[in-house]
Amino acid sequence: xxxxxxxxxxxxxxxxxxxxxxxxxxxxxxxxxxxxxxxxxxxxxxxxxxxxxxxxxxxxxxxxxxxxxxxxxxxxxxxxxxxxxxxxxxxxxxxxxxxxxxxxxxxxxxxxxxxxxxxxxxxxxxxxxxxxxxxxxxxxxxxxxxxxxxxxxxxxxxxxx
Numbered sequence: 333x334x335x336x337x338x339x340x341x342x343x344x345x346x347x348x349x350x351x352x353x354x355x356x357x358x359x360x361x362x363x364x365x366x367x368x369x370x371x372x373x374x375x376x377x378x379x380x381x382x383x384x385x386x387x388x389x390x391x392x393x394x395x396x397x398x399x400x401x402x403x404x405x406x407x408x409x410x411x412x413x414x415x416x417x418x419x420x421x422x423x424x425x426x427x428x429x430x431x432x433x434x435x436x437x438x439x440x441x442x443x444x445x446x447x448x449x450x451x452x453x454x455x456x457x458x459x460x461x462x463x464x465x466x467x468x469x470x471x472x473x474x475x476x477x478x479x480x481x482x483x484x485x486x487x488x489x490x491x492x493x
Contacts, residue, residue: 382437386426408483424479444483
C-alpha cells in the first residue's frame, strides 16, 4: 500500500529515492571505480554500464558519466530520461553540441561518434532499454522527455584499459 496516495505517486517517490541514490552515491563511486579498474569493479552489478566522456557545452571540460547501455550490433545505445522534479542531465546536450566522445566499456577505451536515435530506432530499442532500467518507463510516462543516442565506433580507435 502506498502512503502517499495514488499508486503512480508512490512509484515516482520510490523512483525518486532510487534516482537520488544513483545520482549522488552510485554514480560518483562508479566513476572512480571505472577510472581505477576500467569498469571491471563497480556498484551497478547486473546491468551493463559504460563510462561516457563528453566535452561540456558551457565549460569545454571533459565530463565523465556512468550510464546504462545496450549493444546494437557494433553500436552502443545510451538513454537519459528525466525523472520528475529533476533537472535534465547535461550529457545529452553535450552530445548534441560535440558528438565525438570516448567511452570505457568492458575494460576497453573507445572513441565513438554520437547521434540521436531515429524514431524507428527508438521504437525498436525502447523495450530493451526499459528492461535494463524499468524506471525509464515510469519517468517517461510522467515527463514525456527522453534522450536516446546511438554511439558508433570510429575506426581504429579501440585501446585496452
